Amino acid sequence: MMEGSSVYVRERGKLWRVCDLAVAPAAPPAGTRAESRAPTDNHCRMSSRAEGSLHTSLFQITLSFVVDHIHLVESLVGFPEQIGREVFAAAAAGHVFSRPNSAKALRLFADAYGDLLLGSLCLRHRFPLLHERMEEIRAFRCLKSLDLFGCRLGDHHEIFQHVTSLPNLVQLSVGGNGLSDSGLQRLTAPVRMRRSGLDGLRVLDVSYNPVSEKALRYLTCLTKLSQLDVSQTEMRISAGLQRTMWAVLGLLHSHTPLDLFNHSGCRTGGWAEQVVDQWEAIGSETPPQKTVEESRRSALCFYGRQRWIREGRSSCGPVDGGVEEDPSRAELHFYRPSTGGAEEPPSVAVSPPEEAPRRHQQKRKQHPGERGVSQSPPRKRSFPSALTAEDMELLRSY
Numbered sequence: 001m002m003e004g005s006s007v008y009v010r011e012r013g014k015l016w017r018v019c020d021l022a023v024a025p026a027a028p029p030a031g032t033r034a035e036s037r038a039p040t041d042n043h044c045r046m047s048s049r050a051e052g053s054l055h056t057s058l059f060q061i062t063l064s065f066v067v068d069h070i071h072l073v074e075s076l077v078g079f080p081e082q083i084g085r086e087v088f089a090a091a092a093a094g095h096v097f098s099r100p101n102s103a104k105a106l107r108l109f110a111d112a113y114g115d116l117l118l119g120s121l122c123l124r125h126r127f128p129l130l131h132e133r134m135e136e137i138r139a140f141r142c143l144k145s146l147d148l149f150g151c152r153l154g155d156h157h158e159i160f161q162h163v164t165s166l167p168n169l170v171q172l173s174v175g176g177n178g179l180s181d182s183g184l185q186r187l188t189a190p191v192r193m194r195r196s197g198l199d200g201l202r203v204l205d206v207s208y209n210p211v212s213e214k215a216l217r218y219l220t221c222l223t224k225l226s227q228l229d230v231s232q233t234e235m236r237i238s239a240g241l242q243r244t245m246w247a248v249l250g251l252l253h254s255h256t257p258l259d260l261f262n263h264s265g266c267r268t269g270g271w272a273e274q275v276v277d278q279w280e281a282i283g284s285e286t287p288p289q290k291t292v293e294e295s296r297r298s299a300l301c302f303y304g305r306q307r308w309i310r311e312g313r314s315s316c317g318p319v320d321g322g323v324e325e326d327p328s329r330a331e332l333h334f335y336r337p338s339t340g341g342a343e344e345p346p347s348v349a350v351s352p353p354e355e356a357p358r359r360h361q362q363k364r365k366q367h368p369g370e371r372g373v374s375q376s377p378p379r380k381r382s383f384p385s386a387l388t389a390e391d392m393e394l395l396r397s398y
Contacts, residue, residue, distance in 0.1 A: 063086060063087065063090055064090070066087055067087065067090045067091045067094060067096065070087075070091055070096060070105050070108070071104065071105065073108060075108070075111070075112065076108055076109065076111075076112035076113075077111065077112045078112075079112065081113065081116065084109065084112060084113050084116075085116075085271060088109055088117070088271050088272075089271070091105065092271075092272075092274050092275050092278070095278065097136070097272075097275045097278070098275070098278050098279065098282055102136060103135045103136045103138065103139050106136055106139035106140070106272070106275075107139045107141075109271070109272075110139050110140060110141050110142065113271075114142040115142040115143070115144060115168065115270065116270060116271060117140065117142070117270050117271050117272050118140045118142075118143065118268070118269070118270035118271070118272045118273070118276075119142070119143065119144050119145070119269050119270050120143065120144060120145035120146075120267065120268060120269045120270070121137070121140060121143055121145070121146050121147070121268050121276070122145075122147045122266040122267055122268050123146075123147060123148055123151055124147045124148075124149045124150060124151075124173075124263065124266055125149065125150040125151070126151070126280065127150065127151040127152045128283055128284075129276075129279055129280050129283060130148070130151050130159070132279070132283050133279050134158065134159070136279070137159075137162070138162050140272070141165070141166065141167075142166075142167075142168050143166050143168065143169055144168050144169060144170045144171070145169075145170060145171040145172075146163065146166070146169060146171070146172050146173070147171075147173040147263065147266050148172075148173060148174050148177065149173045149174070149175045149176050149177075149205065149263070150175070150176040150177070151176075151177060152177060152178065153174065153177040153178070153179065153183075154177065154178050154179070154183065155178075155179060155180055155182050155183030155186060156183075156186065160186060160187045161190070163187070163198075164187070164188075164190045164191055164197045164198055165190075165197060166197075166198070167197075167199070167200075168200060169198060169200065169201055170200055170201060170202050170203065171201075171202065171203040171260070172198075172201060172203070172204055172205070173204075173205035173263070173266075174187070174204075174205065174206055174209070175205045175206055175207040175208045175209060175229070176207070176208040176209070177209060178209065178210070179206065179209040179210075179211060180209070180210050180211060180215075181211055181212055181214050181215040181218075183209075183211075184206065184211060184215045184218045184219070185215070185218050187218075188218045188219065188221055188222070191221045191222070192218070192221045195221075198221075198222055199223070199224070200224055201222050201224060201225060202224050202225060202226045202227065203226070203227045203260050204219070204222065204225060204227070204228050204229070205228075205229040205261055206228075206229065206230055206233065207229045207230060207231040207232050207233065207261075207332075208231070208232045208233070209233055210233065210234055211230070211233045211234060211235070212233070212234040212235065213234075213235055213241060213244055216244060216245065216248045216249060217248060219248075219249060220248060220249065225249060225251075225336070226251075226335060226336040227258055227260055227261075227333070227334070227335050227336070228245075228249070228251055228333070228334045228335075229258070229261045229332070229333055229334075230332045230334070231261075231331050231332045231333070233332070235332060237253065237332060241253075245334055249334075250336055251334035251335060251336055252334060252335060252336070252337055253332070253333070253334055254333040254334060254335050257331050257333055258333045258335065261333060
């Protein structure tokens with residue numbers, strides 16, 4: 001070795017140059033084969049050779065190509081679940097679904113993998129995320145659980161159409177949204193008119209909304225409804241409410257709070273959980289405070305809920321604090337009893353159907369000339385599916 005010449009050492013497949021006790025990577029001298037290097041990331045798969053060189057696998061090359069051109073893919077139906085998950089994870093890591101017009105790519109995975117993409121979505125008190133990503137959220141068509149508590153929906157939000165089109169929805173929470181009787185009417189109008197949609201809905205939360213007993217007739221289209229939360233609404237626990245709830249929906253009052261309505265298990269589950277977190281992080285990066293306050297005031301004016309705020313009933317529920325809860329309205333949970341027993345609420349022990357014939361008989365004795373006129377009003381009241389004038393106006397608006 002000549003004085004002043006460089007010394008090269010090969011270690012673990014890499015070539016190093018030794019100079020003044022410092023080790024630094026350098027280009028190999030002439031006549032030495034160059035080592036190939038490949039980029040590494042979370043989704044790279046490498047294969048090592050005996051010489052120590054690294055090469056990107058064919059799968060990784062194909063995966064990167066598909067992700068870069070995901071907007072050109074027509075369908076993923078028939079591709080194995082493992083492959084679909086790899087492609088989605090790579091696209092999510094590259095923030096593909098945070099770009100504009102990403103709803104098409106989400107629908108691509110939703111059509112192929114259903115609830116694996118997203119089976120439950122919790123947007124509880126995350127109204128900015130709902131309003132900013134409305135188009136993307138519509139791509140999740142196979143949700144089984146949807147929590148929209150405190151999202152300030154009002155009575156005319158566009159999410160209602162998407163909710164009624166979810167065929168697999170089992171649990172729905174629309175509490176704390178300033179939803180009135182007309183809002184529940186609008187929410188269930190497509191179901192009552194088309195006789196389809198929300199066929200499997202079993203759990204419904206409408207708490208912390210200004211809804212009354214009159215709105216119960218709009219829920220008769222939910223044939224499988226078995227648990228209902230009407231806490232902190234215009235309804236108060238009474239014998240009349242229990243009779244109405246039993247007669248209209250077949251539900252009984254639960255003396256103990258139902259676990260499903262404590263929302264402790266509310267979570268977003270599926271492949272797209274990371275994507276939802278990305279959306280929220282992007283939306284919270286630079287929110288101008290003035291813009292947020294202006295949008296909040298305009299939303300309150302638009303939905304007309306200032307009266308509720310003045311009365312101390314927050315449309316966002318108990319999380320905001322400072323809400324005087326009425327004990328007579330607290331924890332109004334109702335459930336459907338098991339089909340095995342003929343269970344009835346205590347207040348229905350003396351049921352109106354037993355008293356009704358007596359009244360009719362008395363009327364017949366007083367007016368023997370009238371034939372069965374008193375039987376028609378109960379029939380009209382027991383037909384909740386008839387379309388009202390308001391329903392017809394809604395039908396014309398679709």
